[in-house]
Amino acid sequence: MHRSAPRLTRILACAAVPVMLVVAGCSSDSGSDGAPEASASPSPAAKKSPSVAPAKFTQLPDxxxxxxxxxxxxxxxxxxxxxxxxxxxxxxxxxxxxxxxxxxxxxxxxxxxxxxxxxxxxxxxxxxxxxxxxxxxxxxxxxxxxxxxxxxxxxxxxxxxxxxxxxxxxxxxxxxxxxxxxxxxxxxxxxxxxxxxxxxxxxxxxxxxxxxxxxxxxxxxxxxxxxxxxxxxxxxx
Missing domain, CATH: 3.40.1000 (Protein Transport Mog1p; Chain A)
Structure with a gap:
């Protein structure tokens, strides 16, 4: 089965660039526009106050x-x-x-x-x-x-x-x-x-x-x- 000329040209172009660029710029035949899917960033954990030992003495004498x-x-x-x-x-x-x-x-x-x-x-x-x-x-x-x-x-x-x-x-x-x-x-x-x-x-x-x-x-x-x-x-x- 022969591939169409435009499709073959596209495959060769993607093969010639670095792998990282292929992932970002070369789409598959599925018709995707090449834009990366948005991923939900995990929300930072709420900061907790450090745990400290309670003070031993609570009062002073006269x-x-x-x-x-x-x-x-x-x-x-x-x-x-x-x-x-x-x-x-x-x-x-x-x-x-x-x-x-x-x-x-x-x-x-x-x-x-x-x-x-x-x-x-x-x-x-x-x-x-x-x-x-x-x-x-x-x-x-x-x-x-x-x-x-x-x-x-x-x-x-x-x-x-x-x-x-x-x-x-x-x-x-x-x-x-x-x-x-x-x-x-x-x-x-x-x-x-x-x-x-x-x-x-x-x-x-x-x-x-x-x-x-x-x-x-x-x-x-x-x-x-x-x-x-x-x-x-x-x-x-």
Whole structure:
């Protein structure tokens, strides 16, 4: 059976072009116009929010109650207010602070000034960002340590790990000249789950009294920080 000339010419032309062009441009004898059939594209799956662990702690204690009265008496003799002075907070469940200060006047032996501050932070999990409360607290913990190390005017800055306090803790020691006196500082930053506690303790001697030693201040600050962390953990049980 002989093929018609036009049909034979068409077959030869299609055989001479690359295979991919044949598929797109050469039709069969069925009478198709060569246009590719439209295929339905699968619709993209709906994006789901990342799953994150819920925050362990849902509240914070009253910052002025995280330390026992005996602790305040030992660390801040002659405290102006044993109940402490609370810092302002627009969200007491997420942040708060309290401070104490006092001058222990020893007459001709001079005076000892002490200042103590406790700051509490709590972080919720954020499913929209896929970040847990604990991860956010870890980031905050690192920032608080860096902030203490970068205190303006601080001299002889030293940092050391503080094991046994919460999930992780760091002590930052330095001296700072204020009102023509050298103040000795010990700051302890601790994280427990999704909570961060920063405790700063400093002091100086007036009227010829010797300055407190960094070792003594640090020992007292570590004990107080451990007590504050325990208060955060206890209120969430």
């Amino acid at each position: 910052p002025c109650s995280v330390l026992a009265q005996k602790t305040i008496e030992d660390l801040v003799p002659g405290a102006k207010s044993k109940g402490g002075t609370a810092g302002k907070s627009s969200d007491a469940a997420s942040r708060g602070s309290c401070s104490w200060n006092g001058l222990d006047d020893n007459g001709v032996k001079g005076s000892q000034y002490r200042w103590l501050d406790v700051s509490l932070l709590r972080y919720d999990s954020d499913s929209s960002l896929g970040v847990s409360g604990e991860q956010r607290a870890q980031q905050s913990y690192a920032k608080e340590v860096d902030k203490a190390k970068a205190t303006e005017g601080a001299k002889s800055v030293k940092t050391s790990a503080a094991p046994g306090i919460g999930s992780e803790a760091t002590t930052v020691n330095y001296t700072l000249n204020k009102t023509d006196e050298d103040f000795v500082y010990a700051t302890v930053v601790a994280r427990t789950a999704n909570g961060v506690v920063t405790l700063t303790y400093n002091g100086t001697g007036y009227a010829g009294a010797k300055n407190p030693s960094s070792a003594d201040l640090t020992e007292a600050a570590l004990k107080a920080a451990k007590e504050a962390v325990a208060s955060v953990e206890s209120v969430n049980k």
